[in-house]
Amino acid sequence: MGKTNTTLDTQAIYDRVAKLNANEPEFLQAVKEFLDTVYPAVEENEAYKQLNILERILEPEQLVQFRVPWVDDAGNVQVNRGFRVHFNSAIGPYKGGLRFHPTVTASVVKFLGFEQVFKNSLTGLPIGGGKGGSNFDPKGKSDMEVMRFCQSFMTELYRHIGENTDVPAGDINVGGREIGFLFGQYKRLKHSNDAGVLTGKGLTYGGSLARTEATGYGLVYLTDEMLKAKGLTFKDTTVVVSGSGNVAIYAIQKAQQLGAKVVACSDSTGYIYDAEGIDVALLQEVKEVKRARLTEYAAARPNAVYKEGSVWEIDIEYTVALPSATQNEIDLELAKKLVANGVKAVAEGANMPTTLDGVAYLQAQGVLFAPAKAANAGGVATSALEMSQNSQRLSWTFEEVDAKLKEIMQDIYKNISDTAKQYGKEDDFVTGANIAGFKKVADAMISQGIV
């Protein structure tokens, strides 16, 4: 076999990736955090080094980019760009969401797909990592425009997915409506009712109970474990959440069920502060039913206020922060603001919402920090439960799925916390999550040869 007694040079590995993926800042950010934390697990394992496991794991198996032409309501021809990255299939079919947002690029899809590999590994379920999306902006589009876009997007995507190959789901701006349109077009093209090809489906055609709630609920279950281990609790604790979409809404609901007071959440232009605690039913009505802005929530609640800017600029004392909007929403300056406001725990509902220097600062200040690949893994874990139900042609009850989700999140916390300790980094859950997620994938890759 090739090299013997090799020494690991993670800087050289990073430099090579940076050269190959120039102009992909989000992907390189995710790679840097990974390399900076997993090296002890590679250093101690001669096979990982000899077989260049890091170099291989950092290279997606495939990246598909395609044109998505569609016609708007005024009869104009529009064109967007579609992507799907098949990052790693060592432990199961590619699995991960689709994002429709103007900021979607190859870099964004690759960072999301890379993180998904280790997140999916942490769930303990047999799913590999993938992700996709488009720079299509559904804001202001009619249902028919969204449908035509989804049909065109699937007209290329269907070649690259399948219930045993790649199983997409939702992410930003891809919810039940979009998954329905995508599934309808997939069936037309394949002439086959493969329910397991997408997750996040509606309950009338193969969706799982509790998938809608799963990411937000799972985030709170994991945070609860992290708090309890330090003698803290959600009960009577003040919480701030960013975003007001799928993850944020159900995180707020579960935190409130556990006795917390969630006083703020946000959209892309501003945030609401509701000192009495957010009214989840009203928030759902505004965001999920009307697809309106948070200003409508403030207009309907006499004591709530709407402010422009980042919710992390808020000037109140609170204990738990759950960033659940988008990447890099908490930078170093905002991390300092969180600490000044008395925050004791941050758990990432969004993918990579904290910059590298933001994470380093929070950890240095002793803030409990749960990284996205552990904290928001409940969504994809429940998607895997949806796949199991589809293949058995069964539907489990809400309580059954929720109980499995809770157990998975408790297991993830234990795994990342034990792994951090094992590598001499107690309470460094970034290191714990990266090493624990990585080792399972690396071992599966080694077993399968050089492929």
Ligand SMILES: NC(=O)C1=CN([C@@H]2O[C@H](COP(=O)(O)OP(=O)(O)OC[C@H]3O[C@@H](n4cnc5c(N)ncnc54)[C@H](O)[C@@H]3O)[C@@H](O)[C@H]2O)C=CC1
């Ligand atoms: N839906 C899911 O099951 C999972 C989602 N995630 C992550 O959670 C985050 C939120 O996703 P969802 O709630 O599903 O999406 P969503 O489309 O339901 O909601 C997104 C929310 O983020 C806000 N937002 C988007 N861009 C923003 C920006 N530039 N600044 C401030 N706010 C912004 C939107 O206003 C909206 O409230 C994303 O990072 C996603 O990757 C992670 C795991 C699973």
Ligand SMILES: O=C(O)CCC(=O)C(=O)O
């Ligand atoms: O449920 C899924 O497959 C997608 C979840 C996802 O995209 C994520 O975990 O970021």
